[in-house]
Amino acid sequence: MSKFEFPKSITSRPVWGTLEVRSGEHHLMIAEAEGAEAILDIATPDLMAKTHLIYIPKGTGYAERLRALNSAQFYEGPSYEASLQRIRRVLEDTHMGLQVYLTGTEGMMGQAMSEVMTVGLPHTAIQTEHRGSVARRMQCVHCKGITEDVEVDPFVCAHCGLNLFVRDHYSRRHAAYQGVCVDAEDHGNVPEPKGIYE
Amino acid sequence: MTIQFNDETFRDDYTFNNSEWAIKRFPFPFHEDSYMYSVNMEQHRGGPEGSVYEMRFDVDEHYVSEMKDRAMVLDQDPLRCQSLPHMTLAGWDLLELIMASKSEDYPDLFELHRNGNQWRWINKPMGIDHSFTFMDETTLPYGPMEYITRQAQGDFAVLDQRDEMLWMDAGMVTTQADWSLDFDIGMNFFEWHAPVPKAHEMGIFQRALKFLLNIQQGAPARRLNWTMTVNPLLDTSPENYHKWGIQKTTLTPENIAHKQHLRVELQTFFRLPRSNALVFPIRCYLCSFQDLMTVPKWGRRLHRVIRDLPEELATYKGFIDNRPMMLDYLSQFDDGLPTSPGIWPDLETEPPLKSKLA
Numbered sequence: 440m441s442k443f444e445f446p447k448s449i450t451s452r453p454v455w456g457t458l459e460v461r462s463g464e465h466h467l468m469i470a471e472a473e474g475a476e477a478i479l480d481i482a483t484p485d486l487m488a489k490t491h492l493i494y495i496p497k498g499t500g501y502a503e504r505l506r507a508l509n510s511a512q513f514y515e516g517p518s519y520e521a522s523l524q525r526i527r528r529v530l531e532d533t534h535m536g537l538q539v540y541l542t543g544t545e546g547m548m549g550q551a552m553s554e555v556m557t558v559g560l561p562h563t564a565i566q567t568e569h570r571g572s573v574a575r576r577m578q579c580v581h582c583k584g585i586t587e588d589v590e591v592d593p594f595v596c597a598h599c600g601l602n603l604f605v606r607d608h609y610s611r612r613h614a615a616y617q618g619v620c621v622d623a624e625d626h627g628n629v630p631e632p633k634g635i636y637e
Numbered sequence: 638m639t640i641q642f643n644d645e646t647f648r649d650d651y652t653f654n655n656s657e658w659a660i661k662r663f664p665f666p667f668h669e670d671s672y673m674y675s676v677n678m679e680q681h682r683g684g685p686e687g688s689v690y691e692m693r694f695d696v697d698e699h700y701v702s703e704m705k706d707r708a709m710v711l712d713q714d715p716l717r718c719q720s721l722p723h724m725t726l727a728g729w730d731l732l733e734l735i736m737a738s739k740s741e742d743y744p745d746l747f748e749l750h751r752n753g754n755q756w757r758w759i760n761k762p763m764g765i766d767h768s769f770t771f772m773d774e775t776t777l778p779y780g781p782m783e784y785i786t787r788q789a790q791g792d793f794a795v796l797d798q799r800d801e802m803l804w805m806d807a808g809m810v811t812t813q814a815d816w817s818l819d820f821d822i823g824m825n826f827f828e829w830h831a832p833v834p835k836a837h838e839m840g841i842f843q844r845a846l847k848f849l850l851n852i853q854q855g856a857p858a859r860r861l862n863w864t865m866t867v868n869p870l871l872d873t874s875p876e877n878y879h880k881w882g883i884q885k886t887t888l889t890p891e892n893i894a895h896k897q898h899l900r901v902e903l904q905t906f907f908r909l910p911r912s913n914a915l916v917f918p919i920r921c922y923l924c925s926f927q928d929l930m931t932v933p934k935w936g937r938r939l940h941r942v943i944r945d946l947p948e949e950l951a952t953y954k955g956f957i958d959n960r961p962m963m964l965d966y967l968s969q970f971d972d973g974l975p976t977s978p979g980i981w982p983d984l985e986t987e988p989p990l991k992s993k994l995a
């Protein structure tokens with residue numbers, strides 16, 4: 440699957456990279472959905488023997504191929520939220536020198552990145568690669584509720600129901616982009632939603 | 638002089654009003670007939686007597702009412718004041734800076750009595766007389782930053798300095814020009830400025846950051862920024878934008894003179910002694926178009942600036958739709974005469990408006 444080229448944007452918007460093998464005794468990989476392909480692209484027996492691999496399928500079927508990589512530990516979690524306690528537990532045991540690989544949607548990478556930073560790993564120990572859906576995790580600036588996997592602009596806040604437009608302004612702490620009321624100056628005039636990058 | 642504090646509102650019935658004194662000392666932000674972003678910073682070492690530059694923290698007739706408005710905002714939305722755990726020391730630094738400055742600059746309004754760590758703070762306009770232990774949070778009703786900024790006009794961003802960068806790690810933000818502390822907290826200088834058009838490409842933020850990182854204790858700096866606000870609404874927050882945004886559409890040729898306000902921020906920068914943090918007070922001044930037009934120089938200049946402002950800036954500042962109506966109104970006060978350099982009103986030397994009919 441070809442990778443999506445995000446258009447050039449403002450300075451708060453994160454820029455994602457391309458995974459590469461790093462040396463080190465301990466590796467944590469979190470792959471969400473098509474992110475599995477990025478792992479398959481770099482996996483070597485030597486690397487995987489030192490890796491804890493967490494896979495969140497989100498409806499994709501890479502489990503068998505990932506299991507076949509024979510990582511030191513393999514876990515398939517039904518959702519990011521469900522896997523979070525486990526991720527935190529792994530990070531708690533973190534040795535300095537742990538290498539982290541995050542791949543999948545921006546929402547997952549952003550959230551996991553902030554977990555990793557919280558335990559004090561330098562951001563140079565984290566690699567990312569976007570794969571799969573270009574949906575965004577959005578914070579409603581009005582009610583503060585988070586709406587996951589937003590694919591269209593404008594969209595309806597899952598919490599307060601306001602119609603929000605999708606900004607590029609991004610907060611690492613919230614791991615979310617900002618959503619702002621689209622019809623505040625003309626109540627009821629909500630444009631037809633279209634894909635965020637259309 | 639003693640200040641007569643207004644009893645006024647910045648919402649609902651909008652009884653906010655500027656006295657003639659307040660109009661004459663309004664920080665008109667344009668030193669020439671055009672405007673573009675620049676690294677417009679200078680030392681904050683006083684200024685002409687009675688001007689908003691004179692004191693470290695200017696106190697004016699709106700003080701008491703602004704503090705009431707802030708309390709209302711915080712009551713509805715406590716997230717407008719936040720401080721990350723490592724910023725408490727900077728909060729004490731800020732409390733000391735404001736208490737010391739205000740009691741020295743306005744001895745008739747504020748008193749600070751220090752006996753070791755036992756402090757007594759008297760704020761006469763707000764009726765506060767409070768003894769507490771400096772550096773002991775349990776002796777204050779709020780954290781130190783919140784306690785003191787509930788008694789100081791303007792918003793406050795408190796920036797941690799590390800890795801040659803500034804981080805917005807604490808703040809009190811209730812009179813903002815449409816940005817969210819809750820969203821921006823924890824961001825660095827380039828990230829929170831991300832939405833600003835043009836200035837990144839112009840290299841302004843790189844140079845500004847360099848300047849800020851080098852600000853020394855006792856040598857504060859300042860700059861002015863501005864935007865436009867319909868009605869004297871202090872809380873133009875993104876949080877409440879779905880409520881106030883519609884007010885922008887209530888402007889008409891009949892009401893524009895008193896409804897449209899120029900909103901000016903006097904931004905200052907102080908290095909804090911113990912934490913090495915930087916505090917960034919953002920003091921908001923509002924003035925209606927009709928009050929501004931009582932100064933002939935400002936009338937001529939405002940028309941020219943708004944007319945020639947690049948579209949991207951008018952869009953970012955949120956008044957692109959109302960600009961034609963503003964220009965219709967403002968053009969009446971521009972007779973084409975030249976204007977004197979600088980921001981001051983120059984009432985004695987600038988000619989009165991030449992009637993265009995004559």
Ligand code: HEM
Pocket residue numbers: 674675676677678794796803805814815816817821829830831832833836841842845846849860862863864917950953954
């Ligand atoms: C360290 C203290 C500072 C803080 C906390 C701060 C904060 C902010 C924030 C929150 C915004 C709104 C961005 C948005 O749209 O979301 C802004 C706008 C802006 N800032 Fe700063 N700023 C600081 C220093 C400076 C300095 C030193 C300059 C010098 C050139 C500057 C220039 C600007 C400009 C030009 C804008 C756009 C304003 C407009 O057009 O209305 N800032 N700032």
